[in-house]
Amino acid sequence: MTLILTRSDVLAMITLPEVFAAVRGAHAELARGAAVLPAPPAMRLPGSDAAFLVMAAASRGAGMAAVKLLADVPANRDRGLPVQRSAILTVNTEDGACAALIDGGAVTRFRTAAASAVATAALARPESRVLGLIGAGALARTHVEALTAVLPFERIVVWSRTDATARAFAAATGAETAGTPADVVAAADVLCTLTPSKDPVVLGEWFRPGLHVNAVGAPPRPDHREIDSEGMRRARVVVDSRLSALHESGDVLIPLRAGVFGAEHVADELGEVLIGAKPGRTDPAQITLFNSLGVGLQDLATARLLVDLARRRGIGTDIDLAA
Incomplete structure (x- = not known):
């Protein structure tokens, strides 16, 4: 089953201390060679200033691979909409099963602040x-x-x-x-x-x-x-x-x-x-x-945290993508 976590689901669970620890651990794992983080390709349509970034990562420790599709749409500012929107898809590295689909907005905000805190503590x-x-x-x-x-x-x-x-x-x-x-x-x-x-x-x-x-x-x-x-x-x-x-x-x-x-x-x-x-x-x-x-590795680490919390607390919606 695939777990669906909406933005309200995420906000009901996410806390900065836990995300701080997850992000710090993910960067250390990357430095030790236990995670994969390719450069994200950017896609741009002719005649549009919108950009679509594919932010991927895989982690041995988390047992998960993830991709966040980030849409950066400057024209949304005049529409009263968020300039950046995103969704995170994760799969289990053991069997490739789709583990979760998560709204990326709150995840991005929290993991970004957590990364700044990790860097500040270090530097x-x-x-x-x-x-x-x-x-x-x-x-x-x-x-x-x-x-x-x-x-x-x-x-x-x-x-x-x-x-x-x-x-x-x-x-x-x-x-x-x-x-x-x-x-x-x-x-x-x-x-x-x-x-x-x-x-x-x-x-x-x-x-x-x-x-x-x-x-x-x-x-x-x-x-x-x-x-x-x-x-x-x-x-x-x-x-x-x-x-x-x-x-x-x-x-x-x-x-x-x-x-x-x-x-x-x-x-x-x-x-x-x-x-x-x-x-x-x-x-x-x-x-x-x-x-x-x-x-993307920061998104993956936060997604792993959220999936585990959601399973323990019974939060989110399960769907069978193969049905």
């Missing part, structure tokens, strides 16, 4: 006390919950292109609003960029010694980026996946094409840092940056 200075956010949407709120669980932040500073959004976020979280992105960077010990930007919203000349950056929001398109080339050059960069970064990250590809740095500057993966195969932060004054595209 940020332990004495970091100010969290800065560029962007104030739902992903920002989930990041606050995830990151405050790994470091004892005393202040949160936020900027959004829309003042009303920033004020609502501040009222809900106790954050301070800032006038410009530069003001956020000036205050922050840990910075999260969470905008669907095509052009840089953060400049490297603003970076202070000791800063840690989670570059999260730009969609997986080679011409979109939130951080300028100088920011990427100045930082010790850790990626979630080398293959994905070199395939679809504008933050990485634009400065690479311009010759600002070579591929070795973006060669280290988060999982390698977690297992000690590559260094993390090497100096309190070092600027570190986690380039977070989001990868």
Whole structure:
């Protein structure tokens, strides 16, 4: 039987501490060679700015292979619909049976924030006390919950292109609003960029010694980026996946094409840092940056968690696809 989990099913079960552990374990498993994570192919139809990404992964530990089909449809913004929509299909690696079909929206939001928290725990200075956010949407709120669980932040500073959004976020979280992105960077010990930007919203000349950056929001398109080339050059960069970064990250590809740095500057993966195969932060004054595209292995790890929880709690709907 195949388990169907709707968004409400997912939200009834999912918690950040469990997703944090699952995502951390998945990246470590990848670094040890026990998981497979190919670069996601992107499909684009002629005459459309929509992109469709196939995010696949397989895990020996999870006993599962998964694929998330992500639709990135910019025109949905004018329709009042989510720009990104997705669904996750999983199969058992032992017999190939279809295990689950899961709505991807909440999974993506939680595993993305969890990955930022894993990177922050591994790369940020332990004495970091100010969290800065560029962007104030739902992903920002989930990041606050995830990151405050790994470091004892005393202040949160936020900027959004829309003042009303920033004020609502501040009222809900106790954050301070800032006038410009530069003001956020000036205050922050840990910075999260969470905008669907095509052009840089953060400049490297603003970076202070000791800063840690989670570059999260730009969609997986080679011409979109939130951080300028100088920011990427100045930082010790850790990626979630080398293959994905070199395939679809504008933050990485634009400065690479311009010759600002070579591929070795973006060669280290988060999982390698977690297992000690590559260094993390090497100096309190070092600027570190986690380039977070989001990868199918994070979706797989969260799906495994959700399927197990659903089976124990009797949540979801079973269907027989072969009937």
